[in-house]
Amino acid sequence: MLDTLTHALRKSADRPAVLGTARNGSVRVKATCGELADLADRYAAALHARGVARGSTVGVAVRPGPRALAVMLAVHRLGARAAVLDPGAGPDVLRARLALARPDVVLADAAAQAVAGWARPLARRARLALPDLAALGPVATVGPRLPGCAQELETGVRSVVLPRPVDEDGDAVIVFTSGTTSRPRAVVHTRSSLAAGMATVTGLVRVEAERPVLGGTFFVLVPSLAHGAPVALPARSPRVLARQLRRLDPQATYLTPPQLRTLLAAGARFTGRVWTGSAPASADLLTRVKQAGAQEAWGVYALTELFPAAAVEQADKAAFTGGGDLVGAPLPGVAARTDAAGELLLSGPAARDRYLGEEPDPWVATGDRAHLAGGRIVLQGRLKDMVLRHAENIYPGLYEPALHVPGVELALLVGVPAGDGDERLVAVVQPGPGADRAALRAALTGPLERMGSARPDAVLLADIPLSGRSRKPDRAATARLAAARLAERDRG
Known part of the structure; x- marks a missing residue:
């Protein structure tokens, strides 16, 4: 299909490919087919010049749109695989995922790198947080570069001779799902899948x-x-x-x-x-x-x-x-x-x-x-503990360890029905004996901020129900407790 797309883009170079919309609803062309094909070629040449080839891994932290698609086409052409990175997952989770995927280079747009200087408010609004660039390994910026971003991916090199497109099966993309910061999990799709x-x-x-x-x-x-x-x-x-x-x-x-x-x-x-x-x-x-x-x-x-x-x-x-x-x-x-x-x-x-x-x-x-x-x-x-909020899969096991600050005995993240299949994410935290609750809430501020898009909608301090012979935390009962407490809060 990607080969079919590449051929179609070159065959109809002047045809609109990706459309954008102004606030008044008017439609504008963000990229023609020819521009998209040319951008993919330039990305492929730039990556090839950096040594990316069949079997390489390219981290991709680029918002959906023409650039992201051109990056994927370039990676596909070279026979490399793309590791899709979500900056909204928070720096600790992302660092663990990078350690697992071990990309040869990370391509990131400016929004994904907006972590310092005047761009910090932008990063907070977009709920984006990347670790320090030095922790990511080689990073290159695609699209407009802002102050503090990595150097741009050099796409003006014309002397690079691209190899023939790879035309055989192999790993195509890595998409991260569940797991923990100590043991992340990632789905590997092949070109054929x-x-x-x-x-x-x-x-x-x-x-x-x-x-x-x-x-x-x-x-x-x-x-x-x-x-x-x-x-x-x-x-x-x-x-x-x-x-x-x-x-x-x-x-x-x-x-x-x-x-x-x-x-x-x-x-x-x-x-x-x-x-x-x-x-x-x-x-x-x-x-x-x-x-x-x-x-x-x-x-x-x-x-x-x-x-x-x-x-x-x-x-x-x-x-x-x-x-x-x-x-x-x-x-x-x-x-x-x-x-x-x-x-x-x-x-x-x-x-x-x-x-x-x-x-x-x-x-x-x-x-x-x-x-x-x-x-x-x-x-x-x-059967699994995943919470689904705003069409985003949130895996409690990724974030619960960070909630165990001094003074916390137990902590669970649970989903509470919010109507029509959506859920509210609630952190239920059980204070230890004699813990100062005000101090505990203050201590949780940092870990909560580092959760990115998985930050809970509410934090409740309560005893977590236990069940079974081993007295394990009962997630279902905790979710019911959270739902009841939130209902009381809403009525009050």
Whole structure:
């Protein structure tokens, strides 16, 4: 698919590729197909000049858009693999992930490096935090460089002769998921598994050439551009995004459930087919999207390990009367079964090859309890402790150790339902005997600030329920306790 995209970009150099939107909703071209192809070539030459080749690892901390896509195309051409880095995870987590991936070079835009000087307020607003540059190893800036950033990636070198594009399978991308700071975990996709996933997206969405698509993820950009459809990056403001929808009249729209809810609250109207995922999408939400003009409204069930796995349209979801959450039939090539504990296991060509540092395994353990009803997947809750907030997966085990400051006996991060599948993240901290609570809250300030986008919505000081013969902390009971305490606080 990436090779198909590269060919398509060169074939239609003047055609708009990536579209942006002004605050009044007017559409502008951020990059043409030719500009995107040229940028990918210059990045490939610059990386090749730095010694990046087949088997190398390139860390990528670049916001979605033309630069990020050009970086991925350059890395793909050289046969290297991209380690996707999330600066919002906090410096401690990110440092552990870098130690696992061991990139030969890190490419970062200015926002990801805004950690010092006058840019510090920008970093706080964007909830970004990187370790000191020296701790990252070789770093190069892509895009505009701000004071304090690393040197720019040198893209003006014309004397570099690029090798022939790599045309065989191998590692393509590393995406970090769960784990801890002492033992992070990362998903490794190969070139073939990425291609299979993007082919599945293409067959599911049925992109038409020339008509715009609205979305910002890699799995939206690549299939759409490869089939001749320009892609508009979603505006951050709900009001501007609503104007964007009205001006673009997109054939397909990809947004998360939180984005859809804010758009509906802003009175937005939809056209074409709307797709949503990354968080549970209720039948009610999909119904409201269709009532707001969408021809079809789809919920997509996907994992970092296998994208996409299943999909369901609003009409089928609304008609389902059984218990649990219907997420649809497995998509072509996806095999599904449950184990003795009821955990959903998935396999297929688009499944990840392995976790970094582990042996390959054809079956993906989803962490979801489920059953198969008439060949369709019905979820019955999560087995793992992940909390889902604003379409972001937050793994408590990454951050709980940092909450154990002096005076803390136990600390858990739990999710409390916030309506329509979303959750509030709550830190429940049990003070030790005789601990000064005011001093304890003060001591937690630093660790909480270092949690980046995983910072809790609330911190409660309370005794954590225990269960079982070993008297382990009971997460479910702690979540119920947190929900009750927050309800009392809201009423008060």
